[in-house]
Amino acid sequence: MPKRSFIRDVLGVLSSSIFSLINSFLISIFLSRILGPANYGIYVSILVVPLIVVGLVQFGIRRAAIFHIGNKKFDINDTVSTIYILWLFASFAGVIISAVSYYFIGNANFALSLIVLVLIAIPLKLNIVYSGGIFLGKEQIKRANMLNWLPIFLNLIFVIAFVYFIKLSVFGAILAMVLANLFVAIYSQFIIISEYKLKFKINFEIIKSFLKLGFVFALSFVLLQLNYKVDILIMQKFSTAKEIGYYSLGVSIAEQMWLLPYAIGVVVMSRSANATDQNAINKSTAMLLRLTLLLAIIGSVIVVVLTPYFLPLIFGEKFIPSIRIVQYILPGIIFFIIVRILDSRLAGIGKPHIAVLILIPSLIINIILNFLWIPKYAGMGAVMATNVSYIFGSVVFLFVYSNIVKMPVREILIIKKDDFSLLFGIFRQFIMSKKNK
DSSP, X not given: OOSSOHHHHHHHHHHHHHHHHHHHHHHHHHHHHHHHHHHHHHHHHHHHHHHHHHHHHTTTHHHHHHHHHHHTOSXXXXXXXXHHHXXXXXXXXXXXXXXXXHHHHOOTTSOHHHHHHXXXXXXXXXXXXXXXXXXXXXXXXXXXXXXXXXXXXXXXXXXXXXXXXXXXXXXXXXXXXXXHHHXXXXXXXXXXXXXXXOOOOOOHHHHHHHHHHHHHHHHHHHHHHHHHHHHHHHHHHHSOXXXXXXXXXXXXXXXXXXXXXHHXXXXXXXXXXXXXXXXXXXXXXXXXXXXXXXXXXXXXXXXXXXXXXXXXHHHOGGGTTHHHHHHHHHHHHHHTHHHHHHHHHHHHTTOTHHHHHHHHHHHHHHHHHHHHHHHHHTHHHHHHHHHHHHHHHHHHHHHXXXXXXXXXXXXXXXXXXXXXXXXXXXHHHHHHHHHTO
16 A cells, blocks of 8 residues: 555645746746747747657657556566666657657757757657656655656756856757756656666567557657647748747646646545545545636636736746737637546546547647637637647547546546635645644
């Protein structure tokens, strides 16, 4: 049995995520103010390709690692060794695919020096992703949390150094990201090498098992990333770097509503892979989804009211066009919380293919509507396309999940009196944990 409670693990991930959010927020402030809308748009645009490619070439190994290690399917040392062999192949594939993608995109704003830096970051990022899968498979939530917040914290330090003081512009921003990932990748390797006996021997049985499950995990992850980023790819064709800057900043602010769902999803998947009482996990997941949706709705009202005042104050008046992006994309963001949490539950019990079957039509809708609306409405066209596709995918996902776990939709969504009692209990536990530190 896990030594830490479900709620305590969620609070642990949430705390590290809040710290990461603060650092990400500060990074966005520095970069948006110093780089300006156009250069900020270039910075965001050049990172879209590796983000999607990493999701593809990691081949779902992170989630497959959680599932295999949690279920103790193979010897742990053989499993960890196989993960690193797969990392080498994934890194090579990621660099090649990304390089070819940049060649065909042919964006004149992407200098060769920027592309080289981004390519270097790919193996580092994959290493951190795979290490996180090992930690979560062993329910080592604290270590997994470290891999979440430390790269962003170091990124902030390096951004201040390279962009603010040395004034290296976009190059400095990407260099900061590369160095942050490098230090964390090295640190995580020291931990893993000290605890596991790595064998550089190919075990085809384990590889086959990983790839069989990992393929579906990877496809699910790529479809999620495409749903998140396809609008920026299409905007590169029909819009300007400045418009992309406005849109990217607005979306990144609104997506902070996913902070709590991320924390819940990480723990839900880790616990699902190790749990024996699946019915209890189903009830806990539904309860946390209800509370998260409630808090997100309250939070979105606050964001809509405060954004016009605080966004220009924090990011500068140049980003005033981002205000409408934040306000109007919130419905889709809130609905998609359903997918963010329930997808982790299904992935933890080895059913990631459900997300694939639902996200494919959602992505198709997103792409079609972006092509129709971005040329005419620019960033707001992308907002409308995102809302339609997110809401469609979330509603379908909810009903499919309900059928799989044999829990009525009403029971999943309708707030219960006990939920509030638990919410206050979580708050008290959070306060007590801070006092005891």
